[in-house]
Amino acid sequence: MNLFTIREKARAAWAAFALPGQPRVLVGAATCGRAAGALEVKEALKKALGEHGLAESVPVFEVGCNGLCYAEPLVEVTGRDGRRVLYRNVDARIATRLVETHLVKGEPFMKRALCVVEGNPMEGLPKWAELPMIRPQERIVTRNLGFIDPDELLHYVNRGGYTGLERSLALGPEGTIEEVTRSGLRGRGGAGFPTGLKWGFARKTEAAPKYVICNADEGDPGAFMDRSVLEGDPHAMLEGLLIAGYAIGASVGYIYIRSEYPLAVTRLAQAIEDLRAYGLVGEDILGSGFSFEIKIKKGAGAFVCGEETALMASIEGHRGMPRAKPPFPAVSGLFAKPTNINNVETLAAVSAILEKGADWYAGFGTEKSRGTKTFSLAGQIQRTGLIEVPMGIPLRTIIDDIGGGVEKGKACKAVQTGGPSGGCIPGKLLDLPVDYEHLAEAGSIMGSGGMVVMDEDTCMVKVARYFLSFTESESCGKCTPCRMGTQHLLRLLDTILAGEAPPGTLEQLRGICETMKCSSLCGLGQTAPNPVLTTLRYFEDEYSHYLAGEVRRYRIEAEACEGCRACAIACPTGAITGDRKQPHIIDQDACILCGVCLQSCRFNAVSFVFEEKAAR
Amino acid sequence: MIDAPTAHSVERVHDVCRRFGPDRENLIPALQEVQETEGFLSPDAVDVIADYFGLSANNVYGVATFYAQFRYHPPGRHCLKICQGTACHVQGSGVLLDAAERTLGIRSGETTEDGEFGLEELACLGSCALAPAVVLDGVVHARQTPKKLNALLEKARS
Numbered sequence: 197m198n199l200f201t202i203r204e205k206a207r208a209a210w211a212a213f214a215l216p217g218q219p220r221v222l223v224g225a226a227t228c229g230r231a232a233g234a235l236e237v238k239e240a241l242k243k244a245l246g247e248h249g250l251a252e253s254v255p256v257f258e259v260g261c262n263g264l265c266y267a268e269p270l271v272e273v274t275g276r277d278g279r280r281v282l283y284r285n286v287d288a289r290i291a292t293r294l295v296e297t298h299l300v301k302g303e304p305f306m307k308r309a310l311c312v313v314e315g316n317p318m319e320g321l322p323k324w325a326e327l328p329m330i331r332p333q334e335r336i337v338t339r340n341l342g343f344i345d346p347d348e349l350l351h352y353v354n355r356g357g358y359t360g361l362e363r364s365l366a367l368g369p370e371g372t373i374e375e376v377t378r379s380g381l382r383g384r385g386g387a388g389f390p391t392g393l394k395w396g397f398a399r400k401t402e403a404a405p406k407y408v409i410c411n412a413d414e415g416d417p418g419a420f421m422d423r424s425v426l427e428g429d430p431h432a433m434l435e436g437l438l439i440a441g442y443a444i445g446a447s448v449g450y451i452y453i454r455s456e457y458p459l460a461v462t463r464l465a466q467a468i469e470d471l472r473a474y475g476l477v478g479e480d481i482l483g484s485g486f487s488f489e490i491k492i493k494k495g496a497g498a499f500v501c502g503e504e505t506a507l508m509a510s511i512e513g514h515r516g517m518p519r520a521k522p523p524f525p526a527v528s529g530l531f532a533k534p535t536n537i538n539n540v541e542t543l544a545a546v547s548a549i550l551e552k553g554a555d556w557y558a559g560f561g562t563e564k565s566r567g568t569k570t571f572s573l574a575g576q577i578q579r580t581g582l583i584e585v586p587m588g589i590p591l592r593t594i595i596d597d598i599g600g601g602v603e604k605g606k607a608c609k610a611v612q613t614g615g616p617s618g619g620c621i622p623g624k625l626l627d628l629p630v631d632y633e634h635l636a637e638a639g640s641i642m643g644s645g646g647m648v649v650m651d652e653d654t655c656m657v658k659v660a661r662y663f664l665s666f667t668e669s670e671s672c673g674k675c676t677p678c679r680m681g682t683q684h685l686l687r688l689l690d691t692i693l694a695g696e697a698p699p700g701t702l703e704q705l706r707g708i709c710e711t712m713k714c715s716s717l718c719g720l721g722q723t724a725p726n727p728v729l730t731t732l733r734y735f736e737d738e739y740s741h742y743l744a745g746e747v748r749r750y751r752i753e754a755e756a757c758e759g760c761r762a763c764a765i766a767c768p769t770g771a772i773t774g775d776r777k778q779p780h781i782i783d784q785d786a787c788i789l790c791g792v793c794l795q796s797c798r799f800n801a802v803s804f805v806f807e808e809k810a811a812r
Numbered sequence: 813m814i815d816a817p818t819a820h821s822v823e824r825v826h827d828v829c830r831r832f833g834p835d836r837e838n839l840i841p842a843l844q845e846v847q848e849t850e851g852f853l854s855p856d857a858v859d860v861i862a863d864y865f866g867l868s869a870n871n872v873y874g875v876a877t878f879y880a881q882f883r884y885h886p887p888g889r890h891c892l893k894i895c896q897g898t899a900c901h902v903q904g905s906g907v908l909l910d911a912a913e914r915t916l917g918i919r920s921g922e923t924t925e926d927g928e929f930g931l932e933e934l935a936c937l938g939s940c941a942l943a944p945a946v947v948l949d950g951v952v953h954a955r956q957t958p959k960k961l962n963a964l965l966e967k968a969r970s
Contacts, residue, residue, distance in 0.1 A: 228939045231952035265941030268954075418898030420938035455844070455881055456937055458950075496840055497880030497935065513839035515878040572940055574899035580941035612898065646940075648898045662901055672878075768911055768958060790907040792958070 197475045199362055199482060202353055209350035216278050219254045219299055221245075224270040224342055226261035226427040227459050228420070232268035233287060234258075240288035241271070244295035254299060260428015262342025263582035264310070264329060270342075272313060273298045279315030282324070283308045329579050329598050334560055334568045337421075337544040338584045341428040346463050349470040352431040358476065360550030364439045365484040372443040373399060376546060379554035380566030385411055385502075385539035386614065386643045387719070388565075388632040391546070394536060397526035398444040401534040406446040409530065409537045410437050411507060412453035412460070415499040416615025417666065419646035421570040422540035424582045426453070426460035429544070430467040434490070436543030438476070439550055441488045444536050448489050452507050455494045464492055499616075499670035503718045504529075504537045506672065517674045518718035539644065541570055561587030565631035575612075575648035576603045585630070592626040595649060604800060606651040610734070614643025616663045616670075617723035619730030620656060639730040641723065653794060653804045655748055656735040661689040663727035671720065678721025681712035685728055692739060695747045695809045702732065702739060741806040748804050750793055754779035756801035763793035763802060821850055825857045829864040839865055843876055852883040880935065888923040888930030890968045892916075893947040897936030900944040904957075908944055909933065911958035915965055928969065 213220070221241055225234040238256060245251050264270060267284030273294055274280045281304045283294060290308055297305040304318065313324045324330060335341075344351035352358070364372040377392025398406060410433060414422040425433060437449045453461055468490050471477040479487045493511050500506045501516040508530045510516035529535025538546075545567060549557045558566045565587035571594065574580050578600035585594060595601065595608055602608045610620040619640035621628060628634050632642050650659065668682035688705055691697045709725030716722045732739065741748075752763070752772075759777040764770075771787045774780030782793065794802040828845045832838035842865070846857055853861075853876060855869075862869045876882040894900075894909050913919055916929050923930040939945040942954035948964055956964075 227937075227952060228942050228954065231939050231942055231945060231954035268942060414938065415935065417896070417901075417936035418940050419936070420940050423938040456935065494841070494844060495879075496844060496882065498878060499935065510840065511837065513836040513875065515875055517878075574940035574943060575902050580899075580943075582941070615898065646898065648902060648940075650902055654902065659902075662898070666896075766958070768907070768914065788910070790910060791904060792907050795904055795907075 199358060202350070202358070202474055206350040206353035209348065210354040213257070213345065213348075213351060217276060218274070219250075219276055220274050221254060221256045221294075221299075222259045222272040222342070223256060224261055224268065225258040226424060227457070228265050229261060229268050229270065230459075234269040236288050237269045237271060237286050237291045240291035241295060244292045245299070248295060248300050250295070250299060257345050259344065260341045260346050261424045261582060263338060263424070263584075264327075264579070265581040266579045267310060270310075272342075273304075274315075275299060275302055275304075277302070277316065279304075279318070280313035281318075281321070282310045282313050284310040328600065329581065329583075332589065332593050332597055333584055334586045335584050336548045336557070336560070336568050337425060337432065337541050337570050338582065339429075339548065340432065341424060341582070344429065346428050346430060347466050349431060349467065349474060352429065356551050357431055357547070358435055360547045361435050361438050361442075361476070362482065364442055364550045365482060365486065369399060369443045369445060372439060372550065375554045376443070376549060379549045379557040380561075381542065381545055381549060381557065382565065382632065383538065384541035384545065384569065384644070386617065386641060388642060391538065391542055394526065394538075395440065395443050397524065398446075398534050398536040401527050403534050405448060406444055406533055407530045407535040408437060408440045408444060408446045408449045409504075409507065409511070409535060410449065410451045410543055411502065411504070411537055411539045412451055412457075413495050413502045413507060414454060414457075414540070414644060415502045416617070416644050416646045418572065418574055418612070418615055418648045419644050420572045421582060421645045423457050423460055424572075425540055425544055425570075426457070427463055430460075430463045432544040432547050433540050434464075434467055434471065436538075436546035437490065438481070438488060439546055440536060440538060440543060442484075442486050444534070446536070447487060448491065450491050450493055450511055450530070452493045452495060452501070452511060455496060461492065461494060468492070498672075499666070500672045500718070500720050503720060506718065507537070508535065515672070517672045518720075520717060541645070562629070562631050564633055569630070569642065569645060571645045571647045573599050573647050573649070576606070576651040576654075577601070577649040578603055587631045588629045590626070591621065591628045591630055594630065594647070595626060599649065602649060602651045604651075604798075606653070606800070608649060609652045609654050610650045610656065610659075612648040612650065612659070612727075613646065614641040614723075614726070615646045616667050617641055617719065617726055618643045618646075619726045620650070620659060620734065621730070622734040639733055640726065655804065656731045656738050657689065657693055657742060660727045660731045661686065661693060664689055664724070667720065667724040671724070675715075675717035675721060677712045678716040678718075678724065681708050681716070681721065682724055684708050685725065689728070692742045693747075695742055695745050697743055699743070701743065702736070706732065745809050746806040747809045748789075748806055749784055750782055750787060750789065750791065751803055751805055752780050752782060752793070753801050753803065756799050758799050758801070760798070762796045762798065766792045766796040768792065821854070822856050822860055824849060825860045826864075829861060834865055836865065839867075839872070839875060840879070843872075843882060847882060851887050852885055854884075885923070886927070889928050890949055891930045891932065891947075892965070893932045893934040894920075895937040895939070895943070895945045895947070896933045897938075897940060897943070899940035900936075903943040905944040907958060908946065908956055908961055911961055912965070915962055929965070
C-alpha cells in the first residue's frame with residue numbers, strides 16, 4: 197500500500213471520528229486516568245447513553261492522556277453544535293449528568309466544565325489554549341495526546357503522521373541525518389548528546405546487520421512522560437524509530453520497555469501489527485527498498501538497564517550490567533553490531549522534525565538547547581500533569597503558572613529534577629532557565645524529565661536518603677565505587693538522621709561523592725551522589741541541625757489547631773490526643789514519624805521541626 | 813494458592829519454553845512467561861528452562877536474580893504492590909507501606925500465612941500525578957490513604 201491510499205483511508209476514518217455535527221465522547225484512559233476511575237466512567241457514560249437511546253448515535257472513544265492529570269478522570273463531550281467541552285474529575289454520577297445535560301439538553305454541564313477545546317467560545321469557560329496550565333506550553337512530542345485514538349494508525353496519519361518517514365525516504369539516509377543535526381535535537385534521555393551526531397557514527401560504521409533501539413525503560417522514579425506518549429500516541433515514537441533505522445542503515449529495531457507499563461506494551465503491540473498491515477514495517481517499505489522489523493523486549497525490573505550497555509546486555513539475555521566504553525554502541529553494540537539507542541521522547545521529536553522541518557524545530561528553545569522538553573510535574577503542587585515546554589523557560593513559569601504553585605499555599609522548598617541522578621534545585625533559584633547548561637550549573641541534570649516539587653515541610657536529608665536507598669539497591673555491583681559508595685553514603689545519611697553522626701561526617705560524605713563521580717563505571721554510579729551533593733550545597737543548614745544533635749519531630753501549633761480531629765483519626769498509632777475544638781497534642785513516644793498528621797491537616801497547624809534530641 | 817510444582821506444571825513450563833527459540837536472547841522472555849503462567853519460578857521450572865536453553869541452573873538463577881521481577885516462592889492469592897517512586901514517596905507512600913504491613917501482619921516481600929495476600933514494593937509505576945498509588949491484582953488505585961487502602965484490602969478479602 198502506498199501513502200496516498202493510506203491517506204485516503206485516514207481521511208475516511210477521521211471523518212467517522214470527528215465528523216462536524218457528529219456528537220461523541222472521549223474518555224482519557226491512559227494508566228493514570230484508569231487509576232482515577234476512567235473505565236468506570238466509560239461504562240457509566242455508555243449506560244446513560246443507552247438509557248437515552250443515544251447508544252448508536254454517540255460513540256465513546258478511549259484516548260490517551262492530555263496531560264491535565266490533576267483533573268483525572270477527564271471526559272471530552274462534543275454536542276451537535278460541534279463545540280468540544282472538556283470536563284474534569286468526572287465520576288460515574290457526573291458522567292450520567294453529562295449525558296443528561298450536554299448531550300440530551302444540549303447545554304454544557306458548567307459545574308465540571310474545564311474549557312472549550314474547539315468550537316464556539318462560551319461565556320465563563322476559557323479556551324483550551326488559554327488555560328493557565330496550557331498557555332506556556334509548546335506541544336510537539338505530545339502533539340496528539342488526548343486527541344486521537346491511540347489504537348488507530350489512521351488517526352495518526354490524518355494528523356500528519358508518516359509524512360516525516362516519507363520525507364526521510366526522499367532525503368536519503370545522509371540527508372535525514374543532516375536534517376536531524378540541523379534541528380539541534382539532543383538526546384532526551386538525559387545526557388543530551390546531539391542526536392544527529394550519534395546517528396552519523398552508527399551510519400559510518402560498516403557492518404551488517406545494524407540495530408536501532410528505543411529505550412523505553414523509563415526507570416527514574418517520578419517520571420512518566422514516555423509512558424504517556426506510548427499509551428496516547430505510540431506511532432509518534434514508532435515513526436521516529438523507522439526514520440532512525442533508515443538513516444543509520446539498520447534492519448531491526450528493538451523497543452526495550454519496562455514491564456511496569458503493561459498498557460503501553462499492549463498499545464505498542466497493536467501499533468506494530470497495524471504498521472505491518474499497512475506495509476510500513478516489513479520488506480521494501482513504501483517501495484523504497486528499505487526493509488525493517490520491530491521487536492518488543494520487556495524489561496524485568498532493573499534501573500541500571502536504562503544505561504545503554506546494560507540495556508543491550510539485558511536484550512541479549514544476560515544480567516543487565518554495564519560495560520566500559522569505548523567501544524561505543526555505534527561501533528559495537530547489540531550482538532557486537534553497530535547500534536543506535538535513543539529514548540522515546542527523542543524519537544517522537546524526530547518524527548515531528550522530519551514532518552515539519554529542522555528550521556521549524558530549531559525555532560524553539562535556546563541556542564544550545566533547541567526544541568522542547570516534556571516533564572512530568574508531580575509532588576506537592578496544585579496541578580500535576582504531563583507538560584511540554586520550550587527549552588529555556590524559567591522554572592518559575594513551570595511551577596507557578598503551569599503548576600499553579602505549591603499545594604495548600606505553602607512555599608516551594610525545592611524542585612527535584614533528573615530522578616536519582618539529578619539534584620534538588622532550591623526554591624530561591626526558581627528563575628533558573630530550564631535547559632541542559634543551566635540545570636548542570638545548578639548541580640542537577642535535565643534527566644529524562646521527572647520534576648517533583650517539594651514544599652517547605654520536606655526534610656532534604658531524608659530526600660537525599662530516599663534517593664540513595666534507591667541507587668544503593670539498584671547498583672548492579674559490578675564496579676566498587678558505586679557498590680561500596682552507595683552503601684557508605686546510605687549508612688552515613690542514616691547516622692546523620694539518627695542524630696548520631698560524629699564531627700567530620702559531611703567531609704566524609706563529600707569525599708565519597710567525589711570518588712564515585714570520577715571513578716564509577718557507568719552513569720548510575722557517576723550521578724548517584726548528585727542528590728547528596730545538591731542538598732549539601734543548598735541545604736547544609738539542615739544537615740548541621742542533625743549534626744548538632746537535633747532531630748526532627750512533628751508538632752501541632754496550639755494557636756493554629758482548630759481541633760477538627762482529622763489528624764487524630766488519621767494517626768495510625770493513636771499518638772494524637774485532644775478534645776474536639778481544642779488544640780491537639782502529639783505523644784512523641786508513640787509517634788512513628790509517619791507524617792500522616794501533616795498531610796491530613798487542613799489548617800497548616802502541623803509542622804516538622806528541629807529540636808534537641810533529649811526534648812520530648 | 814498456586815499449586816506446588818507437579819509433573820503437570822513441569823510439562824506446562826516445557827510448553828512455554830517451546831514457544832520461544834532456544835537462543836539466549838529469549839531467556840528473559842521465557843522466564844517472564846513462565847512466571848506469568850506458574851506464578852513464580854520453582855526449582856523444577858528453572859531446571860527445565862536451563863535444560864532448554866543449554867545453560868546450567870546456576871546461569872539461569874544468575875540472570876533471574878539480577879532482576880526484581882522474578883519470584884521464587886508462590887505468591888499470595890491477591891497481590892498488593894505499593895509504589896515507592898519519588899512522587900509517591902513525598903506524598904506518603906511510606907505510610908501506606910507501614911499501614912499495609914500492619915494490616916496484613918507481614919513485611920514487604922512476604923505472603924500472609926493463609927496465602928491470601930502478598931505484599932511487594934514497586935519501583936515507580938508512572939502514575940506520579942495521582943500519587944500515592946498502589947496496584948492490587950493488576951489494577952492501579954490512585955490517591956491512596958491508609959484508610960482507603962484498608963478498605964481495598966477488606967473488599968478483596970471478601
